Amino acid sequence: MTDIYARLAYPAELAANGALLGLMYALVALGIVLVYKSSAVANLAHGSLVMLGAFVTWAITTHLRFPLGLALVAAVLVMAAVGAGIERLALRRMAGQPLIMILMLTLGLEIMLRGLAPAIWGAGSKPFSIGISQDPFFVGALLINRVYLAGGALALVLMLLLMLLFHTRLGVVLRAVSDDYVASWSVGISVERAIGLTWAIAGGLATLAGAVWASVQGIDWTLSLLLLKALAVAILGGLDSIGGAVVAGLLVGVLESVISGYLDPLVGGGTKEVVAAVVILLTILFKPHGLFGREIIERV
Amino acid sequence: MFYRRAGIRHTSYETDSRVLPIPFERRLLGLLVVLALTAPAWLPDLYFSGYLLPWIIWSAAALSLNVLMGWAGQVHLGFASVMAVGAYASVHLVRAGVPFVLALVGAGLAAALVGSIFGVPAVRVKGLYLAVSTLALQYVVDWVLVHVPAISGGAQATLQVPAPHLLGWELASDSARYYLAFAWCSAVALFTLNMRRTALGRAFVAVREKDYAAEVIGVNTYRYKALAFWISSFLGGVTGAVLAFAYYRVVTPEQFSLDVSIQVAAMVITGGLHSVVGSYFGAGFVLLAPIFLDRFLRAGATLLDVAVPSTTLAQLPLVLYGGLIVGFLLIEPLGLAKVYDNVRNYFLVWPFGYARKSGLGR
Numbered sequence: 001m002t003d004i005y006a007r008l009a010y011p012a013e014l015a016a017n018g019a020l021l022g023l024m025y026a027l028v029a030l031g032i033v034l035v036y037k038s039s040a041v042a043n044l045a046h047g048s049l050v051m052l053g054a055f056v057t058w059a060i061t062t063h064l065r066f067p068l069g070l071a072l073v074a075a076v077l078v079m080a081a082v083g084a085g086i087e088r089l090a091l092r093r094m095a096g097q098p099l100i101m102i103l104m105l106t107l108g109l110e111i112m113l114r115g116l117a118p119a120i121w122g123a124g125s126k127p128f129s130i131g132i133s134q135d136p137f138f139v140g141a142l143l144i145n146r147v148y149l150a151g152g153a154l155a156l157v158l159m160l161l162l163m164l165l166f167h168t169r170l171g172v173v174l175r176a177v178s179d180d181y182v183a184s185w186s187v188g189i190s191v192e193r194a195i196g197l198t199w200a201i202a203g204g205l206a207t208l209a210g211a212v213w214a215s216v217q218g219i220d221w222t223l224s225l226l227l228l229k230a231l232a233v234a235i236l237g238g239l240d241s242i243g244g245a246v247v248a249g250l251l252v253g254v255l256e257s258v259i260s261g262y263l264d265p266l267v268g269g270g271t272k273e274v275v276a277a278v279v280i281l282l283t284i285l286f287k288p289h290g291l292f293g294r295e296i297i298e299r300v
Numbered sequence: 301m302f303y304r305r306a307g308i309r310h311t312s313y314e315t316d317s318r319v320l321p322i323p324f325e326r327r328l329l330g331l332l333v334v335l336a337l338t339a340p341a342w343l344p345d346l347y348f349s350g351y352l353l354p355w356i357i358w359s360a361a362a363l364s365l366n367v368l369m370g371w372a373g374q375v376h377l378g379f380a381s382v383m384a385v386g387a388y389a390s391v392h393l394v395r396a397g398v399p400f401v402l403a404l405v406g407a408g409l410a411a412a413l414v415g416s417i418f419g420v421p422a423v424r425v426k427g428l429y430l431a432v433s434t435l436a437l438q439y440v441v442d443w444v445l446v447h448v449p450a451i452s453g454g455a456q457a458t459l460q461v462p463a464p465h466l467l468g469w470e471l472a473s474d475s476a477r478y479y480l481a482f483a484w485c486s487a488v489a490l491f492t493l494n495m496r497r498t499a500l501g502r503a504f505v506a507v508r509e510k511d512y513a514a515e516v517i518g519v520n521t522y523r524y525k526a527l528a529f530w531i532s533s534f535l536g537g538v539t540g541a542v543l544a545f546a547y548y549r550v551v552t553p554e555q556f557s558l559d560v561s562i563q564v565a566a567m568v569i570t571g572g573l574h575s576v577v578g579s580y581f582g583a584g585f586v587l588l589a590p591i592f593l594d595r596f597l598r599a600g601a602t603l604l605d606v607a608v609p610s611t612t613l614a615q616l617p618l619v620l621y622g623g624l625i626v627g628f629l630l631i632e633p634l635g636l637a638k639v640y641d642n643v644r645n646y647f648l649v650w651p652f653g654y655a656r657k658s659g660l661g662r
Contacts, residue, residue: 042431042432090630094629094630094633097629097633099427099428100375100569100573101569101629101633103375103377103428103431104565104566104569104625105625105626105630107562107565107566107625108622108623108624108625108626108629109626110622111562111618111621111622111625112621112622112626113622114618114622115615115616115618115621115622116619118611118615119611119615119616119618119619120612122609122611123611123615228436228439231432231435232436235429235432239428267447270447271443273439273442273443274439274440274443276436276439277435277436277437277438277440277443278440280435280436281418281433281436281437281440284421284424284433285420285421285424288421288424288425288429
């Protein structure tokens with residue numbers, strides 16, 4: 001009996017931590033989903049927005065000596081302005097261009113921001129803490145990382161808030177915009193403002209995700225590599241589904257954690273990186289619109 | 301180069317189907333070829349083997365990707381992985397005793413095989429989904445390269461590339477390898493130039509513009525998308541092999557990382573989609589801009605006597621390079637080829653400014 005428990009404890013621990021980690025991936029993916037939902041633009045610069053958010057939060061706490069809570073609020077506001085600025089200055093002017101151009105524009109932004117933040121604040125990794133102790137936390141026999149727990153909880157709360165947001169008057173406006181630009185325009189909705197607003201929200205979300213991830217792995221440019229994980233989560237969940245991001249986040253997190261837990265010793269590490277890529281490929285092969293995404297049927 | 305002149309309608313079939321319809325461009329191209337062929341004799345060594353050689357090879361890479369992105373309208377963000385397959389395949393083939401020319405073909409076939417496998421999602425999905433699946437291809441190939449010792453020799457390993465033998469000669473000197481690269485680059489350029497005149501090229505363009513409309517007029521979209529992936533991957537694989545043999549001389553997985561893929565895509569975009577001359581411009585721009593920006597910044601910092609931290613200085617070329625991509629897309633989405641086109645159109649009708657006034661130049 002105890003033998004079975006002992007044998008199950010390892011995968012269960014991997015799965016539990018993976019699930020929490022997955023929720024944190026979903027937190028990153030949320031920004032991509034939100035922007036895609038409103039403007040059908042895949043924001044490949046979201047990874048570096050997350051990184052920039054972490055850097056900004058760090059800069060506000062260390063240089064301006066704000067307490068953490070206040071610093072987070074300030075950073076969210078700054079990054080919301082950055083998000084809205086990107087939309088206003090770059091994306092709005094690209095309306096109507098082929099998709100390759102828009103994708104490349106966000107990639108260009110990614111490259112730029114990835115260089116910019118380390119150029120301003122230095123390339124070395126900076127420790128960052130959101131005030132959660134590193135002490136182990138046991139649920140039964142499972143060792144759970146407290147930071148993961150906090151991150152997962154924060155992700156869930158934010159996702160609930162976003163879902164609620166989509167039921168307010170503003171949310172209805174955003175949904176209308178995501179459904180049909182022209183129709184929204186003709187009933188008097190300011191489409192530009194709505195899209196700008198989603199970019200601002202995405203910027204704010206990126207900051208929170210950045211702060212959470214920074215407390216896990218420190219602050220440096222590698223935070224922008226979260227992009228691939230977030231894309232895997234977003235695509236598996238369906239690019240325009242917030243609930244889908246939660247489910248997909250849990251799935252990707254558990255898969256990644258369990259697979260790398262068992263495969264890493266066999267192949268010498270690094271399977272974590274490829275799980276997300278394989279998830280993307282399989283999703284696109286078998287269910288391109290993800291688990292909960294809306295299928296768009298094109299008519300000639 | 302390589303556009304049809306505006307406002308000219310009554311042309312014969314022969315003139316219309318010429319590769320280079322404008323006499324000036326034929327002469328210019330002739331001059332450039334002569335300059336390129338004699339480059340080993342007059343270009344300083346640093347510029348020759350450090351700048352010209354990689355520029356030629358990366359132009360071939362950009363042209364190969366342009367077949368896919370500019371002609372068939374498919375997005376590919378993992379092109380470096382295709383080139384990696386070609387490079388590794390050719391090195392292993394030559395090491396196994398296969399003649400160099402056959403190894404090049406083998407490299408192309410191996411890359412085409414891998415590229416086509418990942419092209420399968422491409423014929424089902426498009427746009428963003430395609431872009432992300434090619435991104436995933438990049439990660440998978442990277443991972444395989446690092447983690448399968450039989451291919452790469454292990455994570456930190458570098459694979460020595462033997463000297464290529466061509467028709468019994470050993471291509472040992474820099475200039476010999478340069479001619480190899482130049483020959484391949486010219487071949488790809490000729491192939492792409494001629495695509496304009498073939499049913500294949502027209503079918504690609506039809507698929508790019510609206511795939512279901514192409515289907516309606518009888519173009520087998522499925523087939524042509526797969527074919528575009530096949531051709532582009534084949535060319536990319538051979539280019540990867542040429543890159544390994546003529547320039548790098550050793551192959552490591554990092555030479556074909558995600559950043560490199562993005563660089564090739566950036567070459568195609570900044571150069572101009574669907575343009576041959578644009579691929580040359582784009583490759584030169586993306587390859588050489590960071591080098592010159594870096595020099596410029598260092599010179600500026602010492603001139604103004606500003607103490608810029610070295611880490612900042614190391615990151616700034618990246619920032620400017622990203623900024624240049626963004627700037628190009630915002631200001632001139634059709635890329636450097638369009639800038640060239642504007643200048644040329646201006647001089648074609650010089651001293652009459654009507655091309656500009658009528659808005660044809662835009």
